[in-house]
Amino acid sequence: MVGIGFGPSNLSLATALDELGGESGGPAIDAVFLEKQPALGWHRGMLLPGAKMQISFLKDLVTFRNPASPYSFVSYLHAKGRLAAYANRNEFFPSRREFHDYLEWVEARFTKYVTYDSEVVSVQPLRDDRGHVDQLRLHVRETGSADATRVVQARNIVVSTGLVARMPDGIGHGPGVWHSSEYLTRFQTLDAARVRSVAVVGAGQSAAEIARHVYDNLPDADVYAILSPLGYTVADNTPLANQVFDPASVDDFYFSSDRAKDAVWHYHRNTNYSVVDDELIRDLYERQYADELGRSTRLTFLNLSRAQSAETVHGRTRVAVQSLRSGEVDHLDVDLLVCATGYDPMDPAAMLGELAGLCLRDEQGRLRLDRDYRVATSPELRCGVYLQGGSEHTHGLSSSLLSNIAVRSGEIANSLARYCATSAAEADADVAAGRTDLSGVKVV
Ligand SMILES: Cc1cc2nc3c(=O)[nH]c(=O)nc-3n(C[C@H](O)[C@H](O)[C@H](O)COP(=O)(O)OP(=O)(O)OC[C@H]3O[C@@H](n4cnc5c(N)ncnc54)[C@H](O)[C@@H]3O)c2cc1C
Structure with missing residues (x-):
């Protein structure tokens, strides 16, 4: 074998x-x-x-x-x-x-x-x-x-x-554009003093973790979290829902009808996909709140938004961000764009x-x-x-x-x-x- x-x-x-x-x-x-x-x-x-x-x-x-x-x-x-x-x-x-x-x-x-x-x-x-x-x-x-x-x-x-790491449609890898799977490895070689702004795309656990890591480890940088929902969705870690991961659930799933399989996916994908631990969501919110109190906004949530494309302009990355509210596109210039956009x-x-x-x-x-x-x-x-x-x-x-x-x-x-x-x-x-x-x- x-x-x-x-x-x-x-x-x-x-x-x-x-x-x-x-x-x-x-x-x-x-x-x-x-x-x-x-x-x-x-x-x-x-x-x-x-x-x-x-x-x-x-x-x-x-x-x-x-x-x-x-x-x-x-x-x-x-x-x-x-x-x-x-x-x-x-x-x-x-x-x-x-x-x-x-x-x-x-x-x-x-x-x-x-x-x-x-x-x-x-x-x-x-x-x-x-x-x-x-x-x-x-x-x-x-x-x-x-x-x-x-x-x-x-x-x-x-x-x-x-x-398999997935980049968003319209955005490719580059020196200033990373996928979350390579984040820490590349972060360790980053010239941190030159980074003034970072955008993190995604609404899952990795996106939230990276937004927090950047905020804590680049104290002079502005951090933009670009996410499609209004806020991160909390991961369902409750005991009844967790049964979906039990060994016995594999038999249930394997031998059930296609309709039942679809229903299980639909009801329980929030145990794992595009969800964030409750504690981490609160932790990020507290950072933003403390910023407001100190009148120095460093962490900005660009919610109901989608990163459409990215191009290099004068050595920085220009991200086209579309608002899902209005459809309008704004441009955001950052030193680093991290795409925590999941995996296939x-x-x-x-x-x-x-x-x-x-x-x-x-x-x-x-x-x-x-x-x-x-x-x-x-x-x-x-x-x-x-x-x-x-x-x-x-x-x-x-x-x-x-x-x-x-x-x-x-x-x-x-x-x-x-x-x-x-x-x-x-x-x-x-x-x-x-x-x-x-x-x-x-x-x-
Ligand atoms: C950041 C992160 C955190 C996670 N945390 C959890 C968690 O807490 N709990 C959980 O249940 N799941 C978690 N997951 C899900 C994750 O899929 C599993 O943790 C785990 O990695 C699955 O193990 P694996 O061996 O199947 O795949 P992998 O860990 O991806 O291992 C696959 C291996 O195959 C190698 N490989 C690929 N192609 C080839 C090739 N052609 N030839 C030879 N080698 C090859 C790769 O280099 C890799 O070492 C997490 C995923 C991520 C990205």
């Missing part, structure tokens, strides 16, 4: 495969992971000081699947000597920085299974003389060295390449290349997925193609989130083991009947 991408989802899969265990004490399935970054990095551009996780520490890589796992957040705290100190905080939500440290702690146990600086650019099905595909050839670009490529063969792949769901089609042609789609053109996250494929394809992410249409709201990765990766590991056992038995039968030799059955 080759895992494509090594973020939390496939890191969780590594722990699940480890739990399955092989005869020799190692993993039951030969597995490697390919990751395009030079090291594990979980949304490094948004590891803002003080930013908190939006899920409980109990929703770590393993606990919902196996509370006794040695890779839990609690085990991490214990290993680091911080268990009592953490418990004293009465806090379910770790900081994003601590969660990243936890991920690195787990990763350290699996480093030998990961090859970094390796971006999978396409996947080619290898046909035998009967037209069957029992092997996939992955073309890998070595991101650390210019133009270097290599190939890796696999029987199964698990694609977990994450969300993972769509592996481009990366899968030729293999995508063997993957079946529904009437709306979306990939068809079995309950075990295995893509439905043409019969000649005897390899497994699994998705972690990109399954919002079949498995529901938790697909791109952390909430369910412990259980999901366990389900994928079990499915892989089941299919491996079946194909090994088929291969034995073929050999016994003199129909094939075994070369090509062993993976990786």
